[in-house]
Amino acid sequence: MRNGFSFIFFGCALALQASLAHAETASRYSLSSPDKQIQLQIDLRPDGLFYQVDYAGRAVVNSSRLGLKIKGQQALGEHLALLKQHEREYNQNWQQPWGEQQTINEHYRELRLELIETTASQRRLTLVLRAFNDGIGLRYEIPAQQNLTQFVIEDELTEFALAENSHTWWLPAYRNWGPEYQYLKSALSSVDVAFTPITLEARHYALAIHEAALVNYASMTLRLMSDNTKTLKVDLVPWPNGDKVRTAAPMQSPWRTIQIAPKAIDLLNSYLTLNLNEAPAPESLTADNSYIKPGKYMGIWWEMHIGEKDWSPGPKQGATTARAKEYIDFAAQHDISGVLIEGWNKGWEGEWWKRAPTFIFDEPVVGLDLEEVTRYARDKGVAIIGHHETAAGVTYYEQQMDAAFDYYEKLGIHSVKMGYVGTRIDGDQWHHGQYMVNHFQRVVDSAAQHKVMVNAHETVTDTGLRRTYPNLMTRECVRGMEYNGGSPDTGNLPDHTTIIPFTRGLSGPTDFTPGIFNFDYKKHRPHNRVPSTLANQLALYVVIYSPLQMVADLPENYAGHPAFQFIDHVPTDWKQSRALQGEVGEYLVVARQDKRSPDWYLGAITNQDGRQLKVKLDFLDPKARYEAQIYRDGKDADWETNPESYEIKRMNVTAKTTLELDLKPGGGTAIRFKRH
């Protein structure tokens, strides 16, 4: 809990001595969002604890079970009585140090129900509920108590008994190691078990179910209770022996969140997940955080994916001093702050992803003089980005972790890309279980101590912890650009990028790595394709939010290219963001205002279908005039036949202008609105 100086108390704390007589009758507690559109009901019945959610007078979640199953004990959630009830309203703006939206309003009503069992064990459980105008959060707290000290959560009983069998976009959990799939669309009743966020679109509202503030707990997946139901039940990612969470009182669960909005597009303008995370610890705020800087980066990376280079040492080695300097030279001439060098260290020989890890985290590979490269970069005002690929060997990595960050700190490296390539962590742990959650927290903490920003791939899904840990910048956790270039040649479909902002993107920044300009890499990857046009690639810099945004193609593919000036201009830190229009899997238009100038940027993308869109520019300052620098698909552009066809057009616009965008198949439009 944060300091309460800004709390507006409107409820009063009731200290009720629970009596059995009281407990065995049903009682109901209510909470509504500040705008009253969301109504939350809690029912305390002898057979359990239940909640339900209405939105705009319509049932959204029917009566749904809450509770925890403690290993070796009765379910915690039945035969409960109220000890104490506490309501409050909170309404404050807060500032993101960096982000897609500088000022965020955090406005909720909260209900705390401190409960005690009426049975002999008298275990205590607190349920905390918050209702925002854009959704709800609920969490369990287990206070310190005699009959519950160290314990194992065998199952979390939380259910989401959805009121409608609506269209659902989801990723299958447990099918392989993680969420690097293209999304499935089905009826809710055809879902099996899914990662969160899971996005549902009914006729009168859209929902996204996810979690916030995942700390020392297992990630949540959602399993359909049984066929032909509409009830999703929390299925925590287990330890190898089936334990879900190993913990001790006092503890609190992550928030279970339901974002609610009239349409799917509105979910993108919700900051519920961030609002349900804690502000940074005070000591973090007083520390020197000047190393934390959003920015664009390039890297020795795509050339491995398209088969021109290799991560391994040898004749095709990508990580060389000379090649790194080429990237640094290009970055220095452009607004690109960092250069990543994958394969920079020892241990990448051969099929490194198939064996126990052999990486040395403080010894550069032969052929790369990292000291010279960092010196060269520093002289040119470019930062080198470190890389800790663990090959999913967490124990092995942690033995070197602090020394590895030390090594980077000494070299002046303040940004690291993490990697956890492998089917299981340490051989038998899921990537999303408590083991990995706790490991990754140690990474973030150690990195902060060494003044390092973290960009993690193949890690736990984001739950908004960047609010608390501002060095936790971005992560992958998506089927990214690499699938378009890499082997096997099962690239993403053109609609993939029109789905992920509505789903994965709701969890937080996404290191999707856009920016491919050269669509002809057939020498080594004859059957692969980036399924978009060049203008679509530009638009992704606005559509997909990440504070560290890769400029993914090779410098020689950008050199002298007129369209590159959009990438040069586009910021990675924003004053405000607006998802303007879109439908999941169809198209999306997003506008964002630069944090350091009055300029706005707009990105519009479509799926495999070309389409015309009318966009009102009413987000612009009504008193100002702008030059719109428009990067759009050429008349004959088409992701398949002519992806590199684009044109640049300049025109004067105001907030009263309506632009007509003409997106070609797999196409897009990227616009810089430069204020006069």
Added chain:
Amino acid sequence: MRNGFSFIFFGCALALQASLAHAETASRYSLSSPDKQIQLQIDLRPDGLFYQVDYAGRAVVNSSRLGLKIKGQQALGEHLALLKQHEREYNQNWQQPWGEQQTINEHYRELRLELIETTASQRRLTLVLRAFNDGIGLRYEIPAQQNLTQFVIEDELTEFALAENSHTWWLPAYRNWGPEYQYLKSALSSVDVAFTPITLEARHYALAIHEAALVNYASMTLRLMSDNTKTLKVDLVPWPNGDKVRTAAPMQSPWRTIQIAPKAIDLLNSYLTLNLNEAPAPESLTADNSYIKPGKYMGIWWEMHIGEKDWSPGPKQGATTARAKEYIDFAAQHDISGVLIEGWNKGWEGEWWKRAPTFIFDEPVVGLDLEEVTRYARDKGVAIIGHHETAAGVTYYEQQMDAAFDYYEKLGIHSVKMGYVGTRIDGDQWHHGQYMVNHFQRVVDSAAQHKVMVNAHETVTDTGLRRTYPNLMTRECVRGMEYNGGSPDTGNLPDHTTIIPFTRGLSGPTDFTPGIFNFDYKKHRPHNRVPSTLANQLALYVVIYSPLQMVADLPENYAGHPAFQFIDHVPTDWKQSRALQGEVGEYLVVARQDKRSPDWYLGAITNQDGRQLKVKLDFLDPKARYEAQIYRDGKDADWETNPESYEIKRMNVTAKTTLELDLKPGGGTAIRFKRH
């Protein structure tokens, strides 16, 4: 194989003595469709047998493995040499005794490759390939031979290495007992394991993979080889011990079929599956088949689903003499040839689907005088439709099966609805394994001997066997109308009916049971909805093909309703059918010509989105004039708020007319074109 009198031989039989030297070099065989658009290549290499498919100059299936794994033996498909090669072309029209299309052209080129192992075991395998203009079929034959007599197929090695990662509509296999799901749409690379038909839509073509002539074999499911591949591999539904097929030489597998068309809509105009089934046995053709009659039927059925009546005996018992007579009276006044009475026999008490079956198949339940009912029906020119619900107890059922059909034959009942409700057949068998395939064949055979038409629910997926067994009329194998009324309230989404004709519908007739007129059954099912308008319900009689088409609502909901005249008029047996336009999950327009009149009928349906469609009537006889009797959504129709709003309009049209259809959300248009 059928008699060869009509074969056009253009290849010549080559009797090659296989030699090791020949075998260990690669050899290639080719086959093209009559129009040359489809090219099939077979590669015989030391490491195996492979095929690939091109369509219109584009790879559709890359080199893909063929073969069988015999239990306790080496894979059969490697180290093979050619013994004999045989090519032919076949081009004949044939007539369906009933169906969606009276005359079907069967035109293919065939390649038979008789192969022998070059290893000591010298097992023989014949591969038969047929290329039609609308797709391909391939099957394995194992001729009688010394080293392979009785054997178990442990795995079928057939792969479909698809060339593109395209959008795929699929149903998960093995998740519960069968295919009663709403379809999932995903990238091919996100498929897990799917029932067939599986429908794929790439930019330049659409595909459906399925099988034809499934006899004494296991149903095929398709499993993605591993994550991020585009290769589906056959995964035969197993026996409880893991065996896939228990068989003996000589034997032949079902055909593995790939329908190929420019667009998904064109798949609906393909008869590949039927063309890969055998003509009826001569003795079947000379038998009296006059009992086989397509037609509409009503039944004591929907009132159970909406909770007004019950299958069980007692106060809510649906199956009573009086109620049956009400249905018969209504049917007799209309063009409805049959009346089904579910719960007609003994054994339906309580939760019959949860216990071992207790049905008695020749004793009516107390309260239903079946002899009186059949007499009453016969006097009125209506047929009673029998019902054999087995509760998935096949062994129990087969002990009574012949007697049960005898009983019906004596009563003059010539149509039976079969049911296999239960999670496993006989406790441990999948609904789609060889055990059930063989059982169901015995049902069809026994029914034919007793002059009974079969309509089966919860059975093996259709593979076109109705061509060979003309008493095998229709089946469910779909998430039908019952899900909209039944409990739990996870009804179908409005787009469901716009998906199933492109997927499930490709396998054969679908007993979806349309025709709901009363959308207010909230007394017992307050949360359920039929997600369509009334005009959409009418259109389903044309859009979804079934020779036995249910008129699913209660007679009192039809009585005096002006829109019922469309159901009265619409035929169930057609001279020809044309899928005119549509997109999977979006909309569909189908026209069919009555077999017994020059009239045409048209059905158009949409998903949750209203839309306007222009339909050219160029399928009509250009020399004729027609009255179009149009049943369309009312101006304010909407599946959710006003489903019963419709209007009837009459206008004169010719083949030159273009109609503009205005479909409301969840809506449709049904038209009878009555020739002047």
